[in-house]
Amino acid sequence: MRRKLIAGNWKMNGMTADGLKLAETLAQRAQQAADYGDPPPPACDLLVCPPFTLLWPVRDAIVGSGIALGGQDCHTAPSGAHTGDVSAPMLADIGCSFVVLGHSERRQNHGEDDATVRAKAEAALAGGLTPIVCVGETEAERDAGQTLAVIARQVEGSLPVEALSAADAGLVLAYEPVWAIGTGRTATPAQVQEVHAALRGQLAELLGPARAEATQLLYGGSVKPDNAPDLLALADVDGALVGGASLKADDFWAIAGACAP
Numbered sequence: 001m002r003r004k005l006i007a008g009n010w011k012m013n014g015m016t017a018d019g020l021k022l023a024e025t026l027a028q029r030a031q032q033a034a035d036y037g038d039p040p041p042p043a044c045d046l047l048v049c050p051p052f053t054l055l056w057p058v059r060d061a062i063v064g065s066g067i068a069l070g071g072q073d074c075h076t077a078p079s080g081a082h083t084g085d086v087s088a089p090m091l092a093d094i095g096c097s098f099v100v101l102g103h104s105e106r107r108q109n110h111g112e113d114d115a116t117v118r119a120k121a122e123a124a125l126a127g128g129l130t131p132i133v134c135v136g137e138t139e140a141e142r143d144a145g146q147t148l149a150v151i152a153r154q155v156e157g158s159l160p161v162e163a164l165s166a167a168d169a170g171l172v173l174a175y176e177p178v179w180a181i182g183t184g185r186t187a188t189p190a191q192v193q194e195v196h197a198a199l200r201g202q203l204a205e206l207l208g209p210a211r212a213e214a215t216q217l218l219y220g221g222s223v224k225p226d227n228a229p230d231l232l233a234l235a236d237v238d239g240a241l242v243g244g245a246s247l248k249a250d251d252f253w254a255i256a257g258a259c260a261p
């Protein structure tokens with residue numbers, strides 16, 4: 001049985017006061033749920049991925065709450081002359097256990113291709129982090145009937161298969177249709193399940209059936225409290241990568257609460 005993961009990708013949002021308030025609110029709720037069962041603890045793991053500037057204060061705000069911390073990107077190298085970059089060991093050092101890689105905004109805005117994403121995922125594994133590798137088709141690709149082919153190509157190119165096999169480590173795969181990110185347009189449950197089932201099948205080919213069954217597949221793209229129950233009930237959806245709604249404690253908590261026990 002795969003436990004669900006609800007991950008908040010704060011993207012480039014939050015000054016110190018905002019980020020701290022959000023993190024403290026989530027931590028208080030998680031603590032209260034764990035201590036008193038009121039509200040009941042969500043039947044999922046929680047993860048927040050703030051911008052680099054907020055990692056330290058958010059780490060301190062959520063310590064002991066059970067909420068995990070993640071970065072939004074990392075470099076392929078562990079250290080060196082890479083101005084403006086942050087490495088996987090640095091993220092691990094500050095308390096991160098996850099890192100989001102290959103998000104479509106990085107692919108589009110920073111020209112990251114599959115090979116780069118794969119190298120970053122290898123670096124993340126070597127640095128002790130669990131990579132959350134993102135894939136997703138554009139609207140034009142979906143309209144052209146290329147969705148499954150595009151996703152398969154991205155997975156083939158982005159997944160650090162050898163490193164995963166060698167390290168016996170895990171990763172999380174996130175399906176994020178580009179046309180659904182930040183648009184308020186969510187993929188239908190049928191569209192999501194079709195892609196996630198294909199992802200599970202491809203993982204079985206690449207990593208073997210047991211690891212494919214154990215790998216968490218997240219959906220991302222305008223996940224909100226009202227659509228979360230239907231999406232999270234799908235057979236091959238093991239959680240959500242939440243953008244905009246993760247910036248509101250009530251919404252993020254409600255999405256987590258939509259995970260069936």
Ligand SMILES: O=C[C@H](O)COP(=O)(O)O
Pocket residue numbers: 009103176180181182183184220221222223241242243244245
């Ligand atoms: O990483 C998160 C995704 O890009 C989804 O963002 P969104 O929930 O604002 O659509």
